[in-house]
Amino acid sequence: MSEDNRYLLGEIAASRPFHIILADDDVDDYDFFKEAMQSVVPGLNISRAFDGADLVRILEKSSDALPDLIFLDLNMPCRNGFESLAVIRKNEKWINIPVIIYSTSAFPDQIDNTYKLGANLYVQKPDDFAAIVAIGKKIFSINFDDLLCRPAKDDYFITLK
Secondary structure, eight states: OOGGGTTBHHHHHHHSOOEEEEEOSOHHHHHHHHHHHHHHSTTOEEEEESSHHHHHHHHHHTSSSOOSEEEEOSSOSSSOHHHHHHHHHHOTTTTTSOEEEEESOOOHHHHHHHHHHTOSEEEEOOSSHHHHHHHHHHHTTSBHHHHHHOOOGGGSEEOOO
16 A cells, blocks of 8 residues: 555555445445445445434444444435434444435535534435446545545535536
8 A cells, every 4th residue: 555545545445344334225225335335445344224223223233343434325214314413423432433425315405414413425326336336436535534534515515527
């Protein structure tokens, strides 16, 4: 790993076991996401939470082996993404896990609300496999320290355009 790349999310994920949880109630979206992300960084450990309530249960059970990164859909049953994000950011054990909003919605008020609640990035969920791969490449080229510190509001919303 070169000195310049050692803090890139993709380099970190490729150099050690790296666990991602995608909280999404749509199994097809999960399958496409998993395949696309593993094509960007082979060997990623990607698991699924069926909704926000399931995500919180998983985090509570895995206190010794927390995920490195959470992708969070907003529109889910039981506990939506907004509610889940608020719970995550109020828990001292989970506050430093980067959370990337991964939703089909891209309404400015939703983007603003998730930023205020403490999400690290907001990605509008692409509708085709190649676009998911492109988003994955963009995310895994981010400096991990920048992701942890949260980008400025102007850099918070990631799009392919």
